[in-house]
Amino acid sequence: FYILNNTFKIFINGTDLTSSGGTDTSTFPDFATPFKVGRANTAMSMSIHQFDSAANRFLPPDGSLDLDVRRRERMFVIAHLISPICVAILAAMVYGLADIQSPQFFALVAGFASFYVYPLLLNRYLSFRTASYLSTAQLTVLVISTVYFFGGWTSFALPWIMALPMVGMLYLGFRGAYSTSALALAGVLILLALDLFGQSFAN
Numbered sequence: 792f793y794i795l796n797n798t799f800k801i802f803i804n805g806t807d808l809t810s811s812g813g814t815d816t817s818t819f820p821d822f823a824t825p826f827k828v829g830r831a832n833t834a835m836s837m838s839i840h841q842f843d844s845a846a847n848r849f850l851p852p853d854g855s856l857d858l859d860v861r862r863r864e865r866m867f868v869i870a871h872l873i874s875p876i877c878v879a880i881l882a883a884m885v886y887g888l889a890d891i892q893s894p895q896f897f898a899l900v901a902g903f904a905s906f907y908v909y910p911l912l913l914n915r916y917l918s919f920r921t922a923s924y925l926s927t928a929q930l931t932v933l934v935i936s937t938v939y940f941f942g943g944w945t946s947f948a949l950p951w952i953m954a955l956p957m958v959g960m961l962y963l964g965f966r967g968a969y970s971t972s973a974l975a976l977a978g979v980l981i982l983l984a985l986d987l988f989g990q991s992f993a994n
Contacts, residue, residue: 846872849910864919867962871906871926878903895940902933923962927971931955935978943982943992952979 846868850861882900885891906926913922934955937948952975959971986992 846910849913860919863962864913867919867923867926868910868913870958870961871909875904875906893940895936899933899937899940902929902936905929920963923959923967924970927955927959927962927967928974930958931971931974931978935975935982938992939982939985940993943986946992 846865849868850864878900882896882903885896906929909917909922909926913919917925934948934951938946938952941948955975956968956972959967959969961967963970
């Protein structure tokens with residue numbers, strides 16, 4: 792919990808925790824005392840900070856932006872660098888354990904992998920707001936498609952729909968939450984209509 796808490800401090804606030812030699816452990820409870828000077832804790836803080844510094848290279852060089860916008864841009868870049876890795880791990884598990892090799896599966900994997908493009912576009916071709924709207928719309932389509940092709944209402948991806956408004960809020964505040972919620976609701980209504988008309992979902 793304490794490591795994750797300090798991780799969010801780096802991601803959101805850009806706090807340099809490594810300047811003091813690692814994560815601040817002054818607030819650790821007594822049971823965590825043996826871990827105060829643990830190498831794993833320090834190494835994790837240093838690696839996270841280095842990753843955060845690397846992510847700054849993708850941020851637009853606009854010094855006029857306020858701090859809140861800058862933090863949202865940093866979160867946007869970090870999320871788009873990490874999330875495809877998480878999806879790749881999940882895809883490898885699905886491919887290896889369930890032996891799924893359908894064209895839809897590989898198309899969805901490619902769709903999630905394409906999120907790597909957004910940090911590159913953000914720096915030169917797209918504004919942060921435009922990139923955020925495009926990204927959340929693409930994410931919504933991919934999640935709804937995953938639900939459709941993998942089980943429907945029993946899909947492992949169904950809970951992801953509830954996370955979509957939170958992603959929109961992280962990037963764009965309440966406007967992002969509203970727009971992403973509307974897209975997610977439209978997708979659920981489409982799935983419901985298909986179900987009512989007798990469309991069967993692949994298991």
